[in-house]
Amino acid sequence: MHAHPNEQLQLLELAQLDADHQRLQHVAKNMPEQQHLVQIEEDRRVKRAAAAAALGALEDAQAELHRIQNDAKLVTERRAIDEQRLSTATSTKDIAALDTELQALARRFSELEDRELGQLDEVERLTGEHDVARDAMTEIEALAADLLERRELARNHLRDEAKQLHERRQSVVASIPVELVTLYEQRRAAGGVGAAELVGTVSSATNEVLDPAELTRIRALAPDELAFCPVSGAILVRTARSSLPG
Structure with missing residues (x-):
């Protein structure tokens, strides 16, 4: 020819x-931002799971604390009622029954106080663990967001360059x-x-x-x-x- x-x-x-x-x-298939995203994906998954688990444990502990505090409130209200009744009681039998119940309520309140103090410590501990897990997740998600943004900018640049190459190629082909x-x-x-x-x-x-x-x-x-x-x-x-x- x-x-x-x-x-x-x-x-x-x-x-x-x-x-x-x-x-x-080749560049589009091997973008460093995309490769970095792939490398940190497992770490992202682990940190998201850890933050979710820490939050779940904290919420459970807070709910338990709330239940203890509600029980203590009910005991306090019951003691106030019994003390009021005791102050007006005249029957020896009623007085003895109220006194027995007040003693039981006092023991129950003391037990709830101890449980509340222990649960407050548990909530404080789990709050710290959640803060650490949340901060670790936030840090890696910020990195991922930055990589995604830079990857999109790079892709836009590649698309623009590919468009220019296509237009130039069409022009060259038309002259041959x-x-x-x-x-x-x-x-x-x-x-x-x-x-x-x-x-x-x-x-x-x-x-x-x-x-x-x-x-x-x-x-x-x-x-x-x-x-x-x-x-x-x-x-x-x-x-x-x-x-x-x-």
């Missing part, structure tokens, strides 16, 4: 645009004959590189030196006759940087 040397040079520009697009795809673009795409699909420059005696498609016989064969081609990389199959474009025996 034949193509004007200038059209062949345009293939190099097209190949560079495609290489840049591949680079963007359809048959040449078709051949380029076929070679790119087969070997990964559609066109490459012959730099010195090295094919930039493979970074390998061409053997002397191949270089002699390429030199014998007309300037508008296409050469191909013997290893990758890419269209091999000769430029001022090429070295051919002669």
Whole structure:
């Protein structure tokens, strides 16, 4: 196949645009922010679970404290009623019964006071544990939020760059004959590189030196006759940087 040397040079520009697009795809798949998010995800899960467990334990302890305090309030109210009744009682039997009940209520109130003090200590301890767990979760979630924000900014930048590359590619493709673009795409699909420059005696498609016989064969081609990389199959474009025996 034949193509004007200038059209062949345009293939190099097209190949560079495609290489840049591949680079963007690689960057998008290997963004450091995303990799960092993946690395901390297990730690996030553990810290969220720890904070939830600490909160649950604290709420249970607070509920138990509330029950103890309610029981103590009921005992206090009952004692006040019995003391009032005792102050007006005249029957020996009633007085004895009220006195017995007041003694029982006093023991119950003392027991509840002891339980309340112990439960207050437990609530204080669990509050500290919850604060630590919550702060640890807040810290890692703040890191995750920062990484998510930076990842989105990076993605937006990549999308903008990809859009620019697409527009430039469309412009370059429009200036190259359809048959040449078709051949380029076929070679790119087969070997990964559609066109490459012959730099010195090295094919930039493979970074390998061409053997002397191949270089002699390429030199014998007309300037508008296409050469191909013997290893990758890419269209091999000769430029001022090429070295051919002669």
